[in-house]
Amino acid sequence: MPTAIQLERATKVLERRDLDALVVWSRQSLRHLAGLYLPHLGFLPEEYVFLVCTRAGDQVVVASYALAPDYASRSGIQTVNWEFKTDPWATLTAELRRLGVHRGRIGVELEKITVDELRRCESALPDASWHEVDHDLMLARQLKTPAEVALIDEAAKAGERAMAAAVERGAVGMTDRQFALELRVASLREGVDELSWLALNWNSFNQRMHPTDVPIGHGEVFSIEMGLAVDGYYCDLQRTVGVGAVSEDILSTYRQLMGVHQRTIDSMVPGCRVAEMHRRFDSDMTENGLTMWDWWLGHSLGLDVHEGGTIWLSGEVDTVFEEGMVFAVEPVVTTPALLAIEDDVVIEASGPRLLSGQLDWSELVLLGEGVPTRASEA
Known part of the structure; x- marks a missing residue:
């Protein structure tokens, strides 16, 4: 299971911003909120790894099949894989629908995504609203354990x-x-x-x-x-x-x-x-x-x-x-x-x-x- 500190970090952001879900995929936030150290994302950004946290306490990692199962299991968080040469956003969208937050307020790292990625978010879930959480995550990162x-x-x-x-x-x-x-x-x-x-x-x-x-x-x-x-x-x-x-x-x-x-x-x-x-x-x-x-x-x-x-x-x-x-x-x-x-x-x-x-x-x-x-x- 994710550590109590990691759960608390995600929960505080969700509550402070009145969000239904949080979706992050920068390597900083994946390490900060899930304990996953993925340096390759800086060089292979197409191998998307998403972390989904909901207000109800659900946490899911949506990752490329290339993320080794033994490494993914280190986070203690349920992992759902998308197959290479398929659309990772389709798998992410399916998970958000399964969790019942596809029409909700979703926090994302706007400073860490491209215009194309933001458009893919919006087109995948047209009924959701997207909200910047970069500043909230930055404040959480400042105080190290x-x-x-x-x-x-x-x-x-x-x-x-x-x-x-x-x-x-x-x-x-x-x-x-x-x-x-x-x-x-x-x-x-x-x-x-x-x-x-x-x-x-x-x-x-x-x-x-x-x-x-x-x-x-x-x-x-x-x-x-x-x-x-x-x-x-x-x-x-x-x-x-x-x-x-x-x-x-x-x-x-x-x-x-x-x-x-x-x-x-x-x-x-x-x-x-x-x-x-x-x-x-x-x-x-x-x-x-x-x-x-x-x-x-x-x-x-x-x-x-x-x-x-x-x-x-x-x-x-x-x-x-x-x-x-x-x-x-x-x-x-x-x-x-x-x-x-x-x-x-x-x-x-x-x-x-x-x-x-x-x-x-x-x-x-x-x-x-x-x-x-x-x-x-x-």
Whole structure:
């Protein structure tokens, strides 16, 4: 059976919006409400998997026959399969009719469907009315259970170890394509299920999103940014690495940025507003002669690197930090070099807890060298 927490999440949305049924099919919501981790949906969207929840307490998964029965059974929810080369919407429609909600108010993720899909909903069930529930689901996703936080923590620690392993194996003359391979292999060896996001940056922003054959040279500084998943929950990490003899100006600026970063995380206590935290960050940056390169400092995360409807850490957001929220915090400066750090933080009753801080990056780590373990973790 679905967990009590998953049932409660669906029930709250149905009651809050006075809905007869809820139909979701994004991989975030399938994991959130049914416990099904289906990363392939991001690449094979035609293999629709629908989750139907009704006000009466019914739950049904409508899935392609390709969803293995033993995996589907993990959710504990009744599964109905549609055959490949047939219309999945016909099977979904039949289930909604069987459940008696085909003329009711049905909630859907409008931000996750195409115009064509919405038209198929409307033509399949012309007597139903369709209602957006993206915001309701986003609010529900923000407060993670300890089990969900543990998965993000596991991904973050694995990602940090993978970065450290790749940095230690790196060398001058290695291209970013070769270094990216080291990162990918190390991530899998550390036990992550998916490396969904990898961005390397040296020389210019133009090289950020695609590996090239440009070699790493002496005196350079580059950043690594990765998003990784364990059982459907994601971390988002960034580290900066120096190569050979790095200037004192860069080393000094990096130390200042790390100080601001830690003080900012310390300010993320329950009851504090995001805007207030961001104002403190802006003031701290100014006092240290630093300039943030973008308007936002970070974002919520969990069921994706940027969860759908993400909460941005910016000066215009009045969201209050609550126990169970998880955020990526990522200050970046571009002078005298591109210097960045990104950590993942969970808000707890006693204050913020760093999920990705088992290794000590307080001093700029150099390519080819090891990353020390924090004294508290040794």
